[in-house]
Amino acid sequence: MAALPPGSIVGILGGGQLGRMLALAAARLGLKCHIYAPEADSPAFQVTPFRTLAAYEDRTALEGFAGAVDVITYEFENVPCEAVEFLEGLKPVRPGSTALRVAQDRLLEKQMARKLGAATAQFAAVDTFGDLEKAASEIGLPAVLKTRRFGYDGKGQITIRAAAAAERSYEPFRNKPSILEGFVEFRMEVSVVAARGLDGSFVAFDVVENEHRNHILNRSLVPAGISPSAEFEAIEIAKKILADLDYVGVLAVEYFVTGTAGREKLLVNEIAPRVHNSGHWTMDACVVSQFEQHIRAVAGWPLGDPYRHSDVVMTNLLGDDAEAWAALAAEPGAAIHLYGKAEARRGRKMGHVNRLSPRQA
């Protein structure tokens, strides 16, 4: 359980912007990164000379990768569990496949949250159209039908508003393990980005208020507009989740907030077993970012101080938003981050801006 000394190599499965920012954070600490990704134009390939370009199913490549690194982590939860399990036989993988299996599955996620005493929307497993009819009558409509796995940014989900529409809505979900969730009239969405160290220590960044647009995160505001007691509760739930998963690394918990100010109710919505878009503000408003925090945990280092020195609003740059880079770069108090992606497809995450202001409280 010793910490990996500077000069060690962290292997990262996935070469997107999260892998890229993890690699940049590791470099600050004198650690090297080896990126494993199946796409030749992976943004993370631009920031390290150590790479494997191969499919996640390529056992020979996985073996070579494991042999070239000291510890392994992943930048997104849709990496195949089989690849992670195979790698676990060769090198430490943090967080491990147990956390990945739970966080990949909306049903297991919600069952765990309930087990730990946290509230969630009503939910029921849906494997057949009969399950859907039964669940809809119990939970009531509107309700949201989601695939249990491989959904993100609103993909793989549909809102069912009337029983008559249920059959047509179900069509794309046939033969896919799914879940029906009660529709929550929430007042706000918040998240907690927290870390657990190899020694079981726990550290959370401040609670974040998130604004979505077309199911994609648009802005994160810190501090969040919720009461101190709700902040405390959000962090306590995250703490229980990380402990329950025997987790090592950074994890994000997303909540729906209902109820009035000072009497908020939190419903666990989703868990992401990785660094998270709603933690990008930490890059400029904290002395240790979520990316460095994850690397510290994975490498067995002490977790960093999560103190936030400034108030901050993070705004995603989607698609051609990033074309305004020159104007954004000229803004006082703003830090611009661009991910090195060549093609600005509609809705694609191209970068983000952190706008800082002096801390008010």
Added chain:
Amino acid sequence: MAALPPGSIVGILGGGQLGRMLALAAARLGLKCHIYAPEADSPAFQVTPFRTLAAYEDRTALEGFAGAVDVITYEFENVPCEAVEFLEGLKPVRPGSTALRVAQDRLLEKQMARKLGAATAQFAAVDTFGDLEKAASEIGLPAVLKTRRFGYDGKGQITIRAAAAAERSYEPFRNKPSILEGFVEFRMEVSVVAARGLDGSFVAFDVVENEHRNHILNRSLVPAGISPSAEFEAIEIAKKILADLDYVGVLAVEYFVTGTAGREKLLVNEIAPRVHNSGHWTMDACVVSQFEQHIRAVAGWPLGDPYRHSDVVMTNLLGDDAEAWAALAAEPGAAIHLYGKAEARRGRKMGHVNRLSPRQA
């Protein structure tokens, strides 16, 4: 004079920690870096897949490098002027060879400072022992004999305290263009790290108070313990120097401070035409670091906001200081930076720590 768009490649001469931190800062902006360095174990090679391993005298390699990048900069002033001049014929080099020529030469540096109305220690060129005798009698002893070029961290200099010792002291300086400088009984050393954009815009970070140990920077403290009027003067002198050199990029000016508090006198000591050790605190106490500022200038981007959100003390980790990395990483409010150097030779810069505290004024 257009700005280089994200995705462009910045070429950096030199692969030390400064080149490494420049490359990491460029990656934040979606820019790629190509490192040119003659040492295979260059720290900057660890953070980019684009590299040229070759001597600065290798014209073929320089040509290939120029062809692979969009703009060229350097991380240290001891890169041969001939290489920079050769590259200038192929691609924009920022800052250019004029600034490099002046900043490489202690005599030209001081002459420029005087021309701009800034004070310096007394000085005289020394090309022969006769020159030294004459200079010593005019300036008085003690005085410091320095090579005009290639000195850093106290290398290439000796203090002469008595006329009887002059001849022996001169021995290693024979046939090297040198300079004798009057010994300054300074109260404090401060520096200004400032930037000038491609459009002539000027931006300075807050003035830094520097503490040296064995001629090597030990700590930088911000804010510096000098009066606002002295801060203003230090920045004004830097502004004149950057304009006079038609400079593009980050430059550091080091000053000796004499006189009492509120009636300080500033003497220009040295100019470094590059990012500087006394600017490392900006990585954690400002929204835009000196490294990003340099990249912005070199790429023709708008300069960033130099606002300092926290008070900060930067401490260098020299030689085996860096062995305490685990304890340093556990310190609240501290950001640890390690440079990826394998061998911790005595006095070698292995990393630094920025210790932040809430801004007091």
